Amino acid sequence: MNENRRIKREKKTIKAMISIYCSHHHGMTDKLCLACDELRQYSWKRLDKCLYGPDKPQCSSCPVHCYKPAMQQRVKTVMSYAGPKMVFRHPVLAMLHLVYGFKKDETVKAVSQ
Ligand SMILES: [Zn+2]
Incomplete structure (x- = not known):
């Protein structure tokens, strides 16, 4: 599977x-x-294996929870801590995250296609 820009951005x-x-x-x-x-490697591997490929929805709004429960918990902890801080340290990435994270309608459409 080709690594698309969206997956690259999510990895970043x-x-x-x-x-x-x-x-x-x-x-x-x-x-x-x-x-x-280890957590970083795990999440990158999940992105590589994401079954949606190029049409991948934002992980946070994805209906398929592909993380192991323990890893999901760790990622959640990291995201809820670092998420709000991203706005200051990585304004562009944070913006993208917010923009893509809250387009719920589009995600649903993409999945049902
Ligand atoms: Zn650490």
Whole structure:
């Protein structure tokens, strides 16, 4: 499956969020700690395997919960912590996240097609 721009952007977003979380909670500055890197790898793998491919909806509004419950919990923790901070550190990425995250109607349409 070709890696499309949307998936690339989601990878960038999730990595940026995990970085914020890790630096604030685990004191890492230039890279992720082992546990956070594991989470990053896991979420990237989920994106690679996403069954929607190029038509992928935003993960947060996706009807298929492909994360293992434990990993989903960790990602949720990271996102709820780093999400609001993204606006300051990564304005563009944060904007995209918000824009794509709340287009619920379009997501439903894309899935039912
Ligand atoms: Zn960490």
